[in-house]
Amino acid sequence: MTEVNYKNVLVAEDSSVIQNLLKKILLFENCKITSAKDGQSVLDKYEKDDYDLIIMDFNLPVMSGLEATRKIRSIKNKKGKVPIIGISGNAKNLPESTFFEAGVNEYMQKPLDYDKLIELVKKYTASAE
Amino acid sequence: MNKLARLQPRHPILSRKILIVDDNDINRQYLRSVLSDEDTELLSASNGQMALKFLENHIPDVILMDIQMPEMDGFECLNLIKKKHSDYPSLVFAVTGFSDDFGNTSFKQLGFDELFLKPIKANLFKDQIENLLQKWRKEKASSNHLLRYSDAELVEIKTIKELRKYASQHELLEIYKDFESETSEALKQLKSHFESNDIDKILSILHTIKGNSASLGISPIAKFSEQVEFEIKNSQTIDSENYLPKLLALFAKFVSNYERILKLN
Numbered sequence: 001m002t003e004v005n006y007k008n009v010l011v012a013e014d015s016s017v018i019q020n021l022l023k024k025i026l027l028f029e030n031c032k033i034t035s036a037k038d039g040q041s042v043l044d045k046y047e048k049d050d051y052d053l054i055i056m057d058f059n060l061p062v063m064s065g066l067e068a069t070r071k072i073r074s075i076k077n078k079k080g081k082v083p084i085i086g087i088s089g090n091a092k093n094l095p096e097s098t099f100f101e102a103g104v105n106e107y108m109q110k111p112l113d114y115d116k117l118i119e120l121v122k123k124y125t126a127s128a129e
Numbered sequence: 130m131n132k133l134a135r136l137q138p139r140h141p142i143l144s145r146k147i148l149i150v151d152d153n154d155i156n157r158q159y160l161r162s163v164l165s166d167e168d169t170e171l172l173s174a175s176n177g178q179m180a181l182k183f184l185e186n187h188i189p190d191v192i193l194m195d196i197q198m199p200e201m202d203g204f205e206c207l208n209l210i211k212k213k214h215s216d217y218p219s220l221v222f223a224v225t226g227f228s229d230d231f232g233n234t235s236f237k238q239l240g241f242d243e244l245f246l247k248p249i250k251a252n253l254f255k256d257q258i259e260n261l262l263q264k265w266r267k268e269k270a271s272s273n274h275l276l277r278y279s280d281a282e283l284v285e286i287k288t289i290k291e292l293r294k295y296a297s298q299h300e301l302l303e304i305y306k307d308f309e310s311e312t313s314e315a316l317k318q319l320k321s322h323f324e325s326n327d328i329d330k331i332l333s334i335l336h337t338i339k340g341n342s343a344s345l346g347i348s349p350i351a352k353f354s355e356q357v358e359f360e361i362k363n364s365q366t367i368d369s370e371n372y373l374p375k376l377l378a379l380f381a382k383f384v385s386n387y388e389r390i391l392k393l394n
Contacts, residue, residue: 017307017341024304025295059336089340111343111351114291 006032007052007125012042012068013087014060018112022055025114029121039063043071051082053124055117058088058099066102073103083124087112141263142348143168144281146187150180150206151195151224156247160193160224163251164258170286177201181209186393189219190262190279194241196225207240218277220265222258224249278349280390283383288346289394298394305387308345312338312380319376323369331367332358347387349379 009031013019023033034051036042039060046054054072058065065086073080086104099107106120147164149171151157157173164171172187174180176198183189192210196203207221223236226247236244243261245254269277284305292301315334322330335358343351357372 015311015337015341017304017311018344020307021292021304021344024300025292028295059340089336089343110340111288111346114295118295 006030008032008034008050009121009125010034010036010042010045010051010054012036012039012054012060012065013057014038015057018057025118026121029118029125031121031125037061039065039068042068046072046079046082050079053121054082054084055121056084056086056104058086058090066099069099069102069104085117085120085124142266142282142285144285144287144346144348145191145262146170146172146189146279146281146286147258148172148174148180148183148187148189148192148219150174150177150193150198150203152176152198153195156195160249163249163254167290168285168287170281177203177206177209180206181213184210184214184217186389188217188279190281191258192219192221193224193245194221196223197227204239211240216277218269218279220261222261278382278386280386280393283347283349283386284390285346285348288344289391292345293394298391301394302388302391305345305391308341308347309384309387312341312350313384316377316380320373323367323373326367328361328365328367332361335361347383350376350383353379 007030009026011019011022011033013022013035014037019035019037023035026033031053034045034049036045037060040062042054042056042060042065043063056065056069060068065088069084069086072082072084084104086099086102086107087110088099088107089110096107105124108117108120145168147169149157149160151160151173152175154175157175161171161173172183172189174183178201180192180194194203194207198206201209203223203225210217210221220242221240222243222245223231223239223241224245224247228246231239231244242265245257266282289301292304296304315338319331319334322334335354339351339354339358342348342354353376357376361367
């Protein structure tokens with residue numbers, strides 16, 4: 001039997017609707033999803049385990065996704081370089097440059113384009129073995 | 130940013146479900162190939178009975194009705210539709226090769242919303258239908274029949290098609306059920322925040338509802354929450370007597386229809 005090589009993806013999103021939705025569609029792409037519902041628990045989970053990719057909503061309680069992204073990027077080793085796909089409904093009307101300056105590799109606006117998201121997930125998990 | 134422009138939905142709903150009623154196979158196939166795209170769901174009926182059967186489960190946006198058909202013709206079929214569904218939110222267009230089918234009576238008097246003569250010109254036809262549909266949706270939105278939504282308006286076809294690539298029908302239903310339970314909880318909280326006039330919490334909940342419903346293609350809820358979010362942000366006052374009942378009514382409309390709509394896919 002061939003062993004399925006799962007990619008570990010951390011999904012930071014406070015809505016369980018979007019969490020479950022991403023779980024279902026990313027399972028299809030051989031991703032194993034870990035959920036985090038606020039910015040602080042993203043950091044906690046990220047410190048404890050290794051992930052191939054983070055999908056981060058910016059609108060998170062306790063600590064915003066933007067802040068969590070900055071904290072991860074400030075880690076000065078390999079861990080600080082994990083690919084991050086930022087997602088936002090952009091409640092505060094921030095310019096897109098804010099998200100890239102914080103350190104996301106890609107940025108997507110809600111409503112989500114699922115085909116595009118899957119494409120990005122494939123792109124960023126392809127080389128991770 | 131121009132305030133009025135921002136108040137408009139970001140784009141009109143492009144999603145549409147069209148029922149084609151024609152006894153001729155080639156005509157049905159021709160219309161299907163002309164109208165087919167990612168935002169469109171097409172249903173085909175080869176006779177009037179079959180069309181009536183479809184309408185027991187579907188609320189399409191447009192019905193394309195051939196006139197000369199054996200057993201039940203297009204006039205009779207339309208009469209039966211109007212009898213059964215007095216407030217049907219669909220446009221019914223007559224499609225016929227014979228301009229004298231209608232004699233001296235206008236198609237409008239007979240209850241049709243438009244008349245198309247065969248042969249149908251492929252490139253024009255699609256645009257004509259789209260224009261009539263958008264005009265009808267605008268009329269519906271500005272009238273008091275706000276809750277007369279077609280299936281494609283309640284849950285957008287394109288979103289369902291996209292999600293169905295990655296999720297089974299059962300999983301899809303579960304995703305929308307999650308939305309139902311999370312949103313019904315959020316609406317309860319919203320009510321109490323409206324009572325205590327807590328603007329920050331109201332905005333935060335509206336933002337989540339907007340993001341979730343837009344991601345699932347539930348456009349009436351997404352657009353309305355977006356509009357309310359915008360109005361509150363700009364005026365810092367809340368018209369809770371208007372907002373909340375409308376949001377609850379839209380949600381109730383969604384809840385009573387989504388399982389039926391998703392099970393058809």
